[in-house]
Amino acid sequence: MCRLRPVVAHCEPVHHVEGPRPKVSVLRQIAGLLGWLLLSFAAAAVGVVASADAGAFYEQLVRPDWAPPGWLFAPVWTVLYVLMGVAAWLVWRVHDFREGRTALALFIVQLGANALWTWVFFVWHQGALAFAEVILLWCLIVATAASFQRLNALAAVLLLPYLAWVTLAAALTFSTWRLNPDLL
Secondary structure, X not given: OEEEOOOOEEEOOOOOOOOOOOOOOHHHHHHHHHHHHHXXXXXXXXXXXXXXXXXXXXXXXXXOOOOOOHHHHHHHHHHHHHHHHHHHHHHXXXXXXXXXXXXXXXXXXXXXXXXXXXXHHHHOOOHHHHHHHHHHHHHHHHHHHHHHHHHOHHHHHHOHHHHHHHHHHHHHHHHHHHHOOOOO
């Protein structure tokens, strides 16, 4: 950028190695939020396809006394997918893919693991594999939350209800698998 002073012109380089990031437009922020929510709910849709007949199968299973009723899963997961999408968006809107690459990649991988569990449990009826998979999912959520924490504390906090629910899901998967050796 050149600034003219009386008598002498002074030129400075246009690029800055370090400096504030340009502000992201409101339209881009809204599109980004919708994109992260859409990605989160795409994982949910993969699970919905797999769980189309899950209600009948779930009712057949012997479950521990502390198991939540079947009707509770859809509203809880809906809230959790919203929280996940917002958490990813908070990281993306400030750090983009350049600085947030690892954290956002972990987020996407854990979404894949999330979608896979429903297939393993409800379609393929593989209790042991579903338990191993939910443990992997739990670890991926912890890694994602830790990566998010380094970039945006609120984004990490938004993943805590998800981690709590998956902790319950892991215990429920294990218990249900062990109670139903002939079905799982």
